Amino acid sequence: FDVHGAPIIGHDEKLKGIVVVFHDITELKKLEQARKDFVANVSHELKTPVTSLKGFTETLLDGAMNDAALRERFLTIIANESERLEGLIHDLLELSKIEGEHFQLNWQDVDVEELIDSTFTVLSERATEKNMTLTKKIQGNVTIPADPARLKQIVMNLINNAIVYTPEGGEVTVRAKELAESIVLEVSDTGIGIAKKEIPRIFERFYRVDRARSRNSGGTGLGLAIVKHLAEAHGAKLSVESKPGKGTTFRIVFFRSWKETE
Numbered sequence: 001f002d003v004h005g006a007p008i009i010g011h012d013e014k015l016k017g018i019v020v021v022f023h024d025i026t027e028l029k030k031l032e033q034a035r036k037d038f039v040a041n042v043s044h045e046l047k048t049p050v051t052s053l054k055g056f057t058e059t060l061l062d063g064a065m066n067d068a069a070l071r072e073r074f075l076t077i078i079a080n081e082s083e084r085l086e087g088l089i090h091d092l093l094e095l096s097k098i099e100g101e102h103f104q105l106n107w108q109d110v111d112v113e114e115l116i117d118s119t120f121t122v123l124s125e126r127a128t129e130k131n132m133t134l135t136k137k138i139q140g141n142v143t144i145p146a147d148p149a150r151l152k153q154i155v156m157n158l159i160n161n162a163i164v165y166t167p168e169g170g171e172v173t174v175r176a177k178e179l180a181e182s183i184v185l186e187v188s189d190t191g192i193g194i195a196k197k198e199i200p201r202i203f204e205r206f207y208r209v210d211r212a213r214s215r216n217s218g219g220t221g222l223g224l225a226i227v228k229h230l231a232e233a234h235g236a237k238l239s240v241e242s243k244p245g246k247g248t249t250f251r252i253v254f255f256r257s258w259k260e261t262e
């Protein structure tokens with residue numbers, strides 16, 4: 001609590017009483033803490049690849065450059081780490097743009113089949129490498145009132161995660177169906193799943209259930225935070241169902257009336 005007190009002085013200049021105001025600043029403190037945690041996390045996430053870039057560059061300059069095999073190995077690491085850094089900076093900028101005051105959606109009617117096909121095309125190589133199948137199940141001619149680029153970002157993140165967190169040979173299924181007032185979009189996988197207690201945390205920035213797995217697959221830990229913000233901007237409801245060892249379904253429900261009432 002933030003406490004302020006002030007005396008009440010009467011016309012006769014005598015003390016009549018004291019006003020004490022208790023201001024509940026729990027929320028403010030929480031926000032302040034979240035901001036501090038975010039800055040600490042960003043610094044840490046940026047520092048890790050930079051330390052590695054510096055280390056490998058110095059080792060090359062110290063003589064490793066003369067060994068062709070070492071040179072190739074270290075340069076590959078440097079290239080990969082630079083890419084990670086670029087991805088991280090890209091996601092951070094996206095997040096700050098989406099959270100910014102001036103963020104606006106470019107509303108259109110987005111054809112779901114086209115959206116899913118184009119996303120599958122981008123991710124098909126990754127799926128083939130893991131011998132996975134990508135399937136779509138769309139009931140009818142479904143369109144979603146949404147910002148096409150932002151909706152694509154949502155779907156891309158969810159399908160990419162479904163591929164990353166599913167072992168070789170698994171399946172990813174994207175479903176879409178139109179109800180009276182809403183459109184339901186689901187991304188399901190047959191992957192590792194998420195323990196119940198982890199589910200509330202996975203949308204936090206930089207939270208990962210398995211840090212090493214996320215890092216190795218090029219994850220930044222920001223994908224679901226971006227998805228959550230974008231879903232909220234669309235007035236959509238985002239939920240997750242998962243069974244560890246069996247698979248996960250992310251569901252987003254878009255409401256037709258939202259755009260008009262926004």
Ligand code: ADP
Binds near residue numbers: 162166191214224
């Ligand atoms: P990352 O870049 O680590 O994938 P995200 O924000 O996209 O970051 O996801 C946060 C965490 O949620 C992941 O690190 C992973 O532990 C978990 N997760 C996300 N999608 C899935 C999924 N389809 N199956 C299992 N775990 C998942």
